[in-house]
Amino acid sequence: MVAPAQGVSLDFEGERPRKADVAPGTLAIRPANVEWHASWDGATECIVVGHSTESIIELAGHEFDRPDVELEPTRMTLDRAALQVAKMIRTELNNPDYSNELYLDSLITVLGIHVLRNYSSVRKPVKRGKAGLTPVAASRIRDYIHEHFLDKLTTAELAKICGLSPGHFTQAFIRTFGLPPYRYVLERRLDFAEKLLTTTDMPMTDVAFLSGFSSQSHLSNLMRTSRNKTPSQLRKPSRPQR
Structure with a gap:
């Protein structure tokens, strides 16, 4: 949960439902093949992250040197560390023109490792x-x-x-x-985009697509925030705009 919610109920495999008002940072975990039912009385805001069984096994193999790790069903517990990661995930999802898929993947990976370290059958200190x-x-x-x-x-x-x-x-x-990996990759993509902008007459929409950005505005926003310039400024005045 990234915002307060009222009347939240969560029960695992037929447990008696119990309602409670929850605070931001309240975390619930449903392991694979465990049935649950959740409900709430009003509007709520939460981040739902799903890891495949294969992904959890791979992460556990790296973190614990063993794949036979099981997640523990967790009804609702306050987890400030998870809240911080959830807020960063929310920011990425809410700003597609500035988002970076490798950064988002790294946040999901960090959250998976955090859950394994704190809510699994095998725990170890960081x-x-x-x-x-x-x-x-x-x-x-x-x-x-x-x-x-x-x-x-x-x-x-x-x-x-x-x-x-x-x-x-x-x-x-x-x-x-x-630099973190996502930032290093972003810089390489921006370098490539600058090269295309300064050496070709390729339309800016094509430059964005070929450089790994979802749209021209995505490229423009990231170039502006990362390098304090725009694609248009890199084009010579005599170069036709398309």
């Missing part, structure tokens, strides 16, 4: 790694991103290339490159 990527891993991931930055990348995919868990990978990547 270990804060201090090392960056090895030179070999840094070179490998740099080459991969530069070759595939126009593709739809995921945190799990990039972490696998480096042989790391998604959570460890993100921190190690930041320590090595000074």
